[in-house]
Amino acid sequence: MNDVAVFAPSPVLTVTVEDHPDGADIHLHAGGQGIWQARMLRALGTSVTMCAVFSGESGRVLHHLLDDEGFHVLAVHRDGRGGAYVHDRRGGVRIKIAETAGEPLSRHELDKLYGLTLRAGLDAGTTILSGPAGLNILSPDVYRRLAADLRTAGRRVIADLSGERLTAALKGGVTVVKVSDEELLADNRVPDTSEEQLIAAMHRLQREGAENVIVSRAGEYALLLAEDEVSEVHMPKLQIADTTGAGDSMTAGVAATLAGGGTIEEAVALGAAAGALNVTRHGLGTGEAEAIYKLRELVRIHPAETDSTGLTRLSPADLARRVREE
Template sequence: MSDVTIFAPSPTLTVTVEEHGGEPDIHLHAGGQGVWQARMLLRLGASVTMCCSLTGEIGRMLRHLLEDEGFTVVGVDRPGKGSAYVHDRRGGERRIIAETEGEPLARHDLDELYGVALREGLASGIAILSGPAGDETLPADTYRRLSADLRKGGATVVADLAGKRLAAALEGGVDVLKVSHEELADDGLTTDDTAEQLLRAMRELRRRGAGVVIVSRSSEPLLMLDGEGFVEVAAPRMEVADTRGAGDSLTAGVAAGIARGEPVREAIVTGAAAGALNVTRHGLGTGDPEAIALLRESVAVREIVDDSAAGVDQSVTGHVSPDGLAALADPEEER
């Protein structure tokens, strides 16, 4: 039994071409949202089970890569074309050579994947619901059913989703929801990125079924809403090598803290530090755990006044140490 189970419907085989010593340097890895989350969880000392579909020859390669990284892989093996991409980064920016989202899950494959995800999620007690490689991989309603069934069985559900999959998971109910401010705008929940708009959207998401709502804002401090109200969490701004995967590292850090028994207001500090460190690296979902632990000490947390016009400038400002964060949380709101 692992500490955390990740529902990752379609991991991606990634081939990246870089340059080293004037020669092409080719890297082959497993990738995708769930993989990046799993990778950071492992760095933070949590064991991980990945529930995923493994399609065709790409799937066979992915299984070996995932197991070599130390994940427990519970996969549905099926024929067909899997998710993969080839990127050329020798010029400093990613240039797409080829990409495929893979084929949608057939009904029987989806039933099998659902069953193993439910079983492993209940065994772990904590499950992260992550998105697929393509919109057509599986029906969005899968997330409603899975979140509802996991919570009925006593598991804590962490969702990192957007669009129809986000709406479906909310209908089923989630304990912790992470979403970006861009995704809120894309879903029509905000018309701009002002604090007033974001806080209003967060209240709406909590009303619709999220126990805790976390909104990332690129390089700006993230926002969180729980049963006690709003907080703003500011991590140090690091020099950026690659921003991709930072949000997934944030989600993983929060899940790792919850797996250790931390209140969400303490776990969010680890998440913020993990996300901040991830941008300094080209490897997505990676980071030195000792560096993350040190960065935690530089994460500033402040409460925000909860009223209809609340903005960042109305906050009650102050640095709260990780040891003092638990006192801010309502234990009955942690689930």
């Protein structure tokens, strides 16, 4: 039995151009949110089943790449254009040369993918719902249905989503929501990214259907809402090579811990360590498990109502009451 199922509806074929003394060095990898999460899960020693659609030429290459990495994949194959991008990183930063999200899923393709994901989620016990490469790949309501069906069966659901897909998943009910402060701002769930506004938004997400809420904040400590308590999650700040995929690594660390029977506090600590290590690397969703577990020992979690100077802040209960009154 696999520990975690990953719903990755539209994986991406990534082509990256790097510097090399003899000229351009071209790399092909399987990518996209669900794949980066699955890759980190495997690095942490967690077995994974990926559920994905592979489209056209890029999809055939993608599936071969995943097979070479040793992933267990439940696949739907189809014709047409799949997700892919070409990035030039020879100057030290990512320059987008070309990108495509691929084509929307048909009803038949979606039905098949839904069935595979439901089966994998029931077997695994923990499922990550990740987003597609493009907005129009599939209806957001798919996330509501999957969350509701898996939760009805008593399984854990972790939603790493934003926008309409997050709103839909919340209606189905989820164990954990992981979202960034920038995503909350882009979704108009907060007017700014101050801590007070983020905590208020976390309580609203909880009332919408999330048992636990994690908000990542680039360059700052993360926030965790578990039951009625908000905590700050302080992680070590390492030298940055590439921030892409750090949030997905965090989600993977959370899923790996919960699948192994850990608490939400233990889960967010490992997730913070995985995300911190990921930024030091150019490989997305990668990192040595031993280093991640060492970094986890440096993660500090404490209640958000008191900061490092000892000044008292608005308590989560008072803040929740203020939000209700507003």
